Amino acid sequence: MGKIIDNRQLVDAPGALRQRRYGLFDVATRLPMDRRVAAAGIQFLTDHCGPAELYDQTCTDSPVKPYTEGSDLMGADPFWVIVRKRCGSVGRTPEEMVAAARSQLDAQDQTRVEDVVWDGGGLATIDATDTLTGSGATVVTPLATGAGAAIAALENAAYQVYGYRGVIHVNTQAEGALKDAGVLDRLESGVWRTAVGTAVSLGAGYDITGPADAAPDAGFVWAFMTAPVFEWSMDVAQPEATRTLDRSLNQWDVVAERIHAVAWECPEVFAVQVPLAAPAASVPPAVP
Template sequence: MAILTNPQLVEAPSPGRLRYGVFTAARVTDDLDDRTVASGFQFPAEDCGVARLYDANCDTHPDKVFDEGLGYVAGDPYWVYATHKCGSVGRTPQEVERTVRRKLAGAEQEQVEAAIWGGTSPPVDPALTTTAGVVSVTPDGPGAGAAIAALEQSFYDAYGYVGTIHINTRAYAALAYAELISDSPSAGVLTTPLGSQWSIGAGYGVTGPAGAAPAVGSVWAFMTPPVWIRRMQRPIVPDVVQTMDRVHNQYLALAERVYAHTWACPIVHAVQVPVAAPAVVDITPPAA
């Protein structure tokens, strides 16, 4: 039992590593400069498109089909911020600044996941639920296994490289029960048996294309080409002494970071995934 009522203040312990989420599955680069913050970015979608079989016979000489143009994909910037309000007595400016930086570091991934999913205010582009031309997939049977298999089949019919599956964490147990998450993740990235990358995010929603609600007991999952997240090299933290509320003697600390994201091609497929995972396996032998 403590004798004194003023416990000694010590340094906060390390929180450990960030949870698994889109920061693990995506390519994250700290190279968002001032010009990109002002205008966003785009690049040519050179790895998208289809190839065709050709019947090289001497009778009909069929024409080859040529695809016109080159598409572009883009990412628009958005801001993620954290704040901290604290009385100035007993806290140094350095302690207050460190606190708001740590708060942002632990919470920004969830906000980026929410922006990627869509439906945020202000809206972010691109977003999964608002992307035009999303292909909605109908599974061939019940269960999470059939849903994800149908999603991968549909997606890989349109894209030749490894894709990323985005899904809310509440579906995790069903995915694990169906053995859809590899026991041997590559470089810390969870994958399906086919090698598709999982982005299992607490910040994701459960709605589908155009904000469609899922069936009872299910969530929507989306599959995209690889995700590229760009952000400023370091958060912006104004001098807490300068932002102080001197009337009420309160520190008003702010930490913010600008993000932008996109995927390699404008290809998005979606499917509903049931979240139920049986707790007990029925091992009753069939009747003779």
């Protein structure tokens, strides 16, 4: 039986119970941001990131005990993610428009933040050294083919430096190869982890480029590994819709925006090319 009236009815949009994918916001420790950070950025000392050395305690040579010179500073600049929506005021309430902008921001916020973390997202205000591609990452060469060997080499290099579990950042295009290789070993509280416990951030907002934005070999994507990641953000700011109404055109003009800053604990970053073939069928690329 066909419809009786040729006039579709407006109902509430479905999808209220949405689940975020397994990206940066899941692996990062999320912290509140105050106005001072929003105005000037943030920095912190990396005292716990220094090396530890073995010491020969015999009396024959009486060697000098090694020391670490000073402490590095890690930093992060604030950046804004915004959604602006315009729509005729007839038939839409101000509350509906404010909610619509907030919903769109919530859906795309993580992807845009991942974009900035990878290479600055084209923002002139982001220091390139605070991004994955501009961090001066050490390139790792796997000992065998396949995504599993690539990630194992990445973890081996990083954990010779980090004292704590780190984070692997990679574009979602590598998901199939990582799953096939058993890299995505288990799911803990919404976070994919490898067999040794490294968190894996599968980012649709990440690019596939490597250190200094170098392109990967054909059939590969670059992956980075950092120390644990922190993300600071403020509450979503939304002016009242009636205050931003374009009265000349009778159009709602609403905005939703959130300020973010992202940093990882230690300055050392590592990178490797991950083959996309599953099962693996490629030769490891030469180190650029």
